[in-house]
Amino acid sequence: MYAVFYISGAVAVISSVMVVTRSNAVHALLYLITSLISVALMFFVLGAPFVAALQVMIYAAAIMVLLAFAIMLSGSGIETQNDPGLFRRPMIWAGPVALAGVLLCGLIYAVTSGGHTSLDGAAVTPEQVSGALFSPYLLGLELISLLLLGALVGACRVGTGDKNAEPGGTEKG
Amino acid sequence: MNSTDILSLTPLILVASSAFSALLLVVFQRRHRLTMVLTLSGLGLALASLAAVSGLAPRQVTSLLVVDAYSLFCMGLVFAAALAIAAVSYSYFLRRKERDCEEFYALLLIATVGAGVLVCSGHFASFVLGLEILGVALYGLAAYSRTGTKAAEAGVKYLAVSAASAAFLLFGGALVYADMGTLEFSRMQMLIAEHAGMLSVAGLAMVITGMGFKLGTVPFHTGIAELCHAAPAPVGAYVAAVYKGAILAFLFRCSAQFHLTESFPMMVLLLVMGGASMFAGNVLALRGKGMKRVLAYLSVAQAGCSLILCAMSGWFGSVALGFFFAAYFVVTAGGFLAVAALSVGDRDTDRMEDYRSLMSREPWIAGSLSAVLLLMASIPFAAAFVQITWLIQSDAGRLPWWLGACMGLGGAIGLYGNLRLVISMCTVPSVETAIPELARYAGPLEK
Amino acid sequence: MSGIPMEHSLIFAGTLFAVGLVGLLVRRNIFFMLMSIQIMLNAAGLAFVVAGSKWHQPDGQVMLMFILAVVGANLAVGLVLVLRFRCVFRSLDESAAGDSQGPC
Numbered sequence: 001m002y003a004v005f006y007i008s009g010a011v012a013v014i015s016s017v018m019v020v021t022r023s024n025a026v027h028a029l030l031y032l033i034t035s036l037i038s039v040a041l042m043f044f045v046l047g048a049p050f051v052a053a054l055q056v057m058i059y060a061a062a063i064m065v066l067l068a069f070a071i072m073l074s075g076s077g078i079e080t081q082n083d084p085g086l087f088r089r090p091m092i093w094a095g096p097v098a099l100a101g102v103l104l105c106g107l108i109y110a111v112t113s114g115g116h117t118s119l120d121g122a123a124v125t126p127e128q129v130s131g132a133l134f135s136p137y138l139l140g141l142e143l144i145s146l147l148l149l150g151a152l153v154g155a156c157r158v159g160t161g162d163k164n165a166e167p168g169g170t171e172k173g
Numbered sequence: 174m175n176s177t178d179i180l181s182l183t184p185l186i187l188v189a190s191s192a193f194s195a196l197l198l199v200v201f202q203r204r205h206r207l208t209m210v211l212t213l214s215g216l217g218l219a220l221a222s223l224a225a226v227s228g229l230a231p232r233q234v235t236s237l238l239v240v241d242a243y244s245l246f247c248m249g250l251v252f253a254a255a256l257a258i259a260a261v262s263y264s265y266f267l268r269r270k271e272r273d274c275e276e277f278y279a280l281l282l283i284a285t286v287g288a289g290v291l292v293c294s295g296h297f298a299s300f301v302l303g304l305e306i307l308g309v310a311l312y313g314l315a316a317y318s319r320t321g322t323k324a325a326e327a328g329v330k331y332l333a334v335s336a337a338s339a340a341f342l343l344f345g346g347a348l349v350y351a352d353m354g355t356l357e358f359s360r361m362q363m364l365i366a367e368h369a370g371m372l373s374v375a376g377l378a379m380v381i382t383g384m385g386f387k388l389g390t391v392p393f394h395t396g397i398a399e400l401c402h403a404a405p406a407p408v409g410a411y412v413a414a415v416y417k418g419a420i421l422a423f424l425f426r427c428s429a430q431f432h433l434t435e436s437f438p439m440m441v442l443l444l445v446m447g448g449a450s451m452f453a454g455n456v457l458a459l460r461g462k463g464m465k466r467v468l469a470y471l472s473v474a475q476a477g478c479s480l481i482l483c484a485m486s487g488w489f490g491s492v493a494l495g496f497f498f499a500a501y502f503v504v505t506a507g508g509f510l511a512v513a514a515l516s517v518g519d520r521d522t523d524r525m526e527d528y529r530s531l532m533s534r535e536p537w538i539a540g541s542l543s544a545v546l547l548l549m550a551s552i553p554f555a556a557a558f559v560q561i562t563w564l565i566q567s568d569a570g571r572l573p574w575w576l577g578a579c580m581g582l583g584g585a586i587g588l589y590g591n592l593r594l595v596i597s598m599c600t601v602p603s604v605e606t607a608i609p610e611l612a613r614y615a616g617p618l619e620k
Numbered sequence: 621m622s623g624i625p626m627e628h629s630l631i632f633a634g635t636l637f638a639v640g641l642v643g644l645l646v647r648r649n650i651f652f653m654l655m656s657i658q659i660m661l662n663a664a665g666l667a668f669v670v671a672g673s674k675w676h677q678p679d680g681q682v683m684l685m686f687i688l689a690v691v692g693a694n695l696a697v698g699l700v701l702v703l704r705f706r707c708v709f710r711s712l713d714e715s716a717a718g719d720s721q722g723p724c
Contacts (some may be wrong), residue, residue: 002624009632016636016659020643025651032655035636039666046629046673051681058688059662063695067658070699071651074706096645100638107348107634110375111627114352119673120623124681132678133685136236140682143290143302144689146189150283150306151693153196154313155700157276158328298686305690312697316704325705332698333653337644339694340660343687344637347667347680351630354675356683 001045001121008041023088025071029064036060046119050126181229181240184219184248185289191215192282199275209263212278216256216285223249236357239295243430246495247292247422250502254414255285257506262407265513277317284310284411288419292426297346297356300423304342304387307416308335314411315404327403334396338386345379348372362431374438381442384424388417388476389469391449394457401469401509406516409465410509413472414502421479421501425494428483443484450477451553451583459590461525467594468508471549474587475501478553481580493559500552507545511538531598543595550591553584629670636663650702654695661691 015035022028037060043052133141179186194215195208223245231241238244259281266274287306294300312335316328350356352373353364365373389397397417401409427433428443454474458467482497515538531539557580636659643656665684672680 005624006628009628013632013635013639016639016643019655019659020639020647020652025649028652028655032658035659036662039636039662042629042632042666043669045624046669048669048673048681048684051669051684054685054688055665059691063658063688063692066692066695066699067651067654070703074651074703092646093642096642099645100641103641104634104638107375108631110348110371111630111634113371117626117674118623119626119629119670121673122676124672124676124678129678129681132682137298137682139235139237140298140302140686143299143306144686146283146286147302147306147309147689147693149192149196150280150287150310150313151696153276153279153283154309154316154697157273157280157313158316158697158704159700298683301683301690302686305693309693309697312694312701316701325701328701329650329698329705332694332701333644333650333657336654336657336694336698337660339690340637340640340657340664343661343664343683344633344667347633347664347671347683348630350668350680350683351626351671351674354677356679 005042005045008038008045011035012038012042026068029068029071032067033060033064036064045121047121047123049123050129177229178232178234181226181232181234182238183222183226184245184252185286185293187215187219187222188252188282188289189286191219192279192286195275195279195282199279203273203275205263205266205274208275208278209259212259212282213256215282216252216259220249220252220256223252233295233359237296237299238290238293239359240293243426244293247419247498248289250422250498251285251288251292251415251419254418254502254506255281255288255411257510258407258410258414261410261510261513262405265405265407265516268516271318274317277314280310280313280317281411284314285415288415291419292422294423295358297350297358301339301342301346304420305339307419308339308387311408311412311416314408315400317408318405324403324405327400330396331400334386334393338383340383341379341386342383345376345381345383348376348379350376352376358427358431358433361433365433365435374436377433377439378442381439381446384420385446388420388480389450389473390446390477390480391453394450394453394470394473397473398457398466398469401472402463402466406465406509406513409469410506410513413469413509414506417472417476418498418502418505421476421483422498424480424483425498429494440484443480447477447480447482447484448579448583450474450480451580452477452586455583455586455590459586459593464512464525464528465509467525467590468505468512471508471587471591472505474583475505475549475552478556478580478583482556497552497556500548504545504549504552507541508549511542511545514538525597528594529597539598543598546591546595550584550588553580553587557581557584626670626674630667633663633667633670636660636666650705654698654702658691661687 012035015031015038018031019028019035022031037056040052040055040060043049043055191211191214195211198204198208198211226240227242227245229240230245231239233239259278262274262277262281266277284307287303287310289303290299291303291307294303312328312332315331316324318324346356349361349372352370353361355361355364386393386396397412401412404412428435433439451474454470454472454477458470458474461467479497479501482494515535531542640656640659640663643659644653647653647656665687668680668683668687670680672678672683
């Protein structure tokens, strides 16, 4: 079981690196979906079957479909001249990789400086999660509905461009 | 969660209901004035209910929110600022002949609910949710003007920064959770004394970095400046006052009430970020590339000053904090609202030349803007004064002397810049046409 | 039977976060920046679930669900903004304009 964890972790990291280094946006999107699904597998091994399923259903499917539509609509599917291979030059990568490397080393130091903790993968069942959602985190659910409403109104407003100006609608006052 | 808990949340519920009613009104018929009246009365009712709810405080509503005197006070400031911004944006949109502005009020109200949740939060989940409600509503608000090309560009840049900062915040929160086993701040307060391992220090550092992104501290200050520049002036007021103010209120609660930043690395981080932002904000405001940018950089300096105060929060009483916050909201909102009040037509009144000798054209607006700028300049000095009195009263030596020097120096640069602005506003127009360079510094001269 | 060390799981999450950060800083195309941010947020979610699994609490999973909702809301508005930006500038780079196909 634990070999699965390490293998899917490696797949997640490798596909994330591929996301970052592709020149074709659709290829990068597919690698991103692979990364998300392998993280879902890691969730399952860690004893969180509920969110493993949610990760696949919502993140890797619904949200990535949103991203896919946007990429297709913008015509970035083929290798365009907008990204003129600037990122292929090695010097561009030096700074950010150094910065991220420093952060990662700091994190590794922080993680390993504590005691040795081992996760036994005991499942936190969907019953427990829904129990938590219904009592302490109930307000959180209501706030999420408000968040989505704000996103909806904002997207509608930003999305209707100038060519969609309504002739009707009384504007009194 | 019983009925008393729900009653104590009445202010937030009232603001949310007015957001829904505004949207419902849009469905049936678009009426700008009616929506504005609805918004203002909703916010006014919420302000009144704060007084009614204060009898129920202090109270922990589920584990997510804490309704006590501090959160009621900050909610009052947030609602009052939103009220002023909604009132000014009504005439702003009328003068710009903007169509379909009813959703603006709905988004404003939704963002205000987010800000209210943020100042009440006692749990990491409500902190993140309140912050994200604010952020997502601001995407829509910032890109509200349809004809602005810079609005779309600023919106996209702000999107990248905001989402990245959310990632930093969440990762830091996860590290703290891994170390402490709880996401509630009150329980973290009890655990942090004996338990603070390297992991929670790293997590807290990442959380503060994420908040620094959002506040526009150094080195992320250009993001906030460009956002305030490209967005309509009332939205700039909202960002500078409510958005940053709510985050600062939360940060103050974390350090003063929950003592999460007591450890030395946290204090150093806050002091470095705050000091650098004060300097950078005041110095960049001197360049004067547009009134909204200047005001945005000044608000960055204010945020820097707040971060320094936050690091030393153990030394400040609650009344001083209350005055500081009220002054912060008034000062940051007032500047942008003056810009909004002056704007006519398609473009905001943004160039510095528009503000020269403003006193002769629009005395009320120029007077209030000057008062706001002078108040803004005096805040660091007032804070340094309070700090020095504490130093004298309490056992000296715990407070580094260079802190007061830092704030004094930053405040001096700010004072210089603000005074220059005020003087240029108060000059007589005849001087300006004759000797433009001299007009920036001189008082009234005879022709 | 020993389990997975928590340190390894957190290091996986940290590596994912670092990869996403590098992508955010290097790539100039807005879609790649958004995808890098998705990697970073996913790493944060993994860290939360690891932490929840360590303490045998459902809070970690609940936070992941909140993260999913936040990501959805951000992307919904953000992608509309990006498409409008593209309509206005005919480009997905943060600076100059170029030519692209596709509907506006």
